Amino acid sequence: MKIEQLYGTGVALVTPFAKDGSLDLPALRRVVRHSINGGVDYLVVLGTTGESVTLEPQEKEKVIQTVISENDGALPLVIGIGGNNTAKVAEELKKADLSAFDAVLSVSPYYNKPTQEGIYRHYKVLAEASPKPVILYNVPGRTGSNMLPETVVRIAQDCPNVVAIKEACGNMDQIRELIRTVPSGFYVISGDDITALPTIMEGGIGVISVLGQGMPAQMSRLVRLGLNGEYEAAKQIHEALKPGMDLIFREGNPAGIKAIFESLGIAGASVRLPLVEATAGLKSKISAFIEPFAITI
Template structure:
């Protein structure tokens, strides 16, 4: 795989729901089109933001096919295949038709709280089974364990088809160490909107964004300026977007970004339990935030 396909702004797509709780496929098409028209560089389907853990297999199939159809080859696609049962994931990777995708994004095992050796062996097994390049995903706030830079570097050295990491530890000291530690050619992608620009400035290649699907023009511009070395322009956009980066996570992800889509008239704001829809108070704050951007959203 040409890792240039992962440069820039990827977005972790939501799964929109209709009022009866079913998957709203027409709204998903509108979201995909909104992202493509807004200038993002690639799309990620069935990630955390897509509430994949609450979708049954039939729903996942329909979501994937809808994104493939609406994208129609416009952008590279990445699929989330992750969990805490290594054997099940190996089986899924071997049996799934992944021909429409550029890479697999796989989260570090959650709940089990494996050691660093366990994390290494988990990814080694996935790398051996995967027909596509693999992107690691470190998000300690959700998984209960932190994949250390030394472990990432070991995986990168020993598993040639593990090509990048989505790093969402939120700790810039760790991100700097990670970028210094991994072998040449292995790429670091910010997993948090708030660390996107700092990560790029340290040598990262972009972000897999949540806010970017609601505000694709602005987030893509931020990342593009950063990667082009136009740091003043990038910082100016970062400061303008920072309140929104905070707001959309105040009541959990993806409640906040779905509130933006509701305000834009693209999809509803519903989420599936145990998540709950953004409160009226948060929606009001988000509305005030996006109002100045309304012309270009």
């Protein structure tokens, strides 16, 4: 894999559902096409936003094949494979057909609350098991533990197959330290829309975005301007998109971004329990936010 494939805007794809809770694969095709046409740089399949934890194995396979088919080689693909059972995740990495994918995104172990040593050893095992480059994913708000910069540096130094981190700690001081201390050839990707531009300005290479799949043209332009050093123009777009970045997470992810797709007529807003669909009040606010952008979305 060329690291340039991870520059710019990646999007963590939703998994659309019909009203009865079944997969809506035609809608997934529309979501993929919308992202490609909007100018994003790569697609992430079966991440948290894709509600992967509530998908059965056969459903995951249908999602994977649908994305591969609709993408048709247009963009690099990243697949989410992670969990809190190290041996099980390693076995999945060994057995999975990853031929269509350029990298694996693997979340730091959740719920168990491992020590930094445990996180390091977890990723060491996964790096040895994975036939594809690995992107770390630090999201303390979901996992219950924070992968510290010194742990990331240690993993990066000892595991050549680990090439980047999706950093969603939300703490710019930690992100700055991370970018300052990681070895050459290891890259930092923002894991939050709200920190995408600040992370790029500190030396990050882009974002894996949620809003970006609903508003791909706008988010991609923001990121490109940032990477080109055109910070004032990028800040203007950031300020315009900031209300949307807030709205889509108010009632949990992916309820908010699915409300955007419903507003755009691309996919329904259904999610699977224990998540619930966005309320009518939030949907109304999201529709009002989207409306001025509708011509260019």
